[in-house]
Amino acid sequence: MSEGESALLGPADIRRLAEELGIRPTKKLGQNFVHDPNTVRRIVNAAGLTAEDTVVEVGPGLGSLTLGLLPAAKAVYAVEIDPMLVERLPQTVAERAPDLKNRLHVIHDDAVRISKSRFPTEPTALVANLPYNVSVPVVLHLLAELPIRTALVMVQAEVADRMVAAPGSRIYGVPSVKIAWYAKATKVGTVPRTVFWPVPNVDSALVRLERHDEPQADKRQVFKIVDAAFAQRRKTLRAALAGTLGGAERAEATLTKAGVDPRARGEQLSVTDFVEVAAVV
Incomplete structure (x- = not known):
């Protein structure tokens, strides 16, 4: 050797x-x-x-x-x-x-x-x-x-x-x-x-x-939304995020503002999409 x-x-x-x-x-x-x-x-x-x-x-x-x-x-x-x-x-x-x-x-x-x-x-x-x-x-x-x-x-x-x-x-x-x-x-x-x-x-x-560079966003808030979206992954985001975003109607409004379909499910969103949602909460 x-x-x-x-x-x-x-x-x-x-x-x-x-x-x-x-x-x-x-x-x-x-x-x-x-x-x-x-x-x-x-x-x-x-x-x-x-x-x-x-x-x-x-x-x-x-x-x-x-x-x-x-x-x-x-x-x-x-x-x-x-x-x-x-x-x-x-x-x-x-x-x-x-x-x-x-x-x-x-x-x-x-x-x-x-x-x-x-x-x-x-x-x-x-x-x-x-x-x-x-x-x-x-x-x-x-x-x-x-x-x-x-x-x-x-x-x-x-x-x-x-x-x-x-x-x-x-x-x-x-x-x-x-x-x-x-x-x-x-x-x-x-x-x-x-x-x-x-x-x-x-x-x-x-x-x-x-x-790679991390997104310019509040990681804690983004991860909180990610956890909620997948905790009930069979539900639409409107329903899954209701508890986190202050109710189903507010969740729908937030998702719509972020450019995300409230009827979508968590598995359809990229990390960039989750960042967009967190940005308008």
Whole structure:
């Protein structure tokens, strides 16, 4: 192994580390570790990192993806909530990528609540194999909290489809609109369940996010309207927004003023449409 490279973890390495730490992963708890080096390389390549990028990795676990990210970035901030894994990760990196160990900074925190102040240097990218149950909340929180320009996240395939869905799709919803507020989301590939240990019950997919300027609007107000529109997605906007906009008649007047058909449903509106509605409330 030459300088600037790291030895990626294979199936036997993952099992050895899990045994050492007394981890007994179960499908029920959603504990699935990537054990395929080629998948790690694929994720890192798809992330399009430069040598000047400072990367946030959420849930590094045993370090599979971390070892792939270190050679590709200036620094990696690994955010981990499990204190046992926080303690072990630097040791794993020191053993397998000693020349790169100073690029790793492990932060013991919850990625859904972490604040910008925990990062000594502003991160520019997010690359992560996200826990299925909190993937969208984590992405939205980090987009709101950090000045990351790009993201490459591995999520449950079904969640990926919702993240990238366009208006008019039956799976277009709150995650689609709120992510579109911050970035353009593109599905860039699927990941078979066989690259994980243990094998999960679902397939995964890779989603790339490219940051763009946020709309000039009150985000809190826009998101409040988005939440209301999809809380009763089978109802027309006139009915769905009645509680939020002061009654059905006022909702209709507001929508009409914004150039939106009161008979439309939330799934038909783009983030720009929601911004227009919020602007005339």
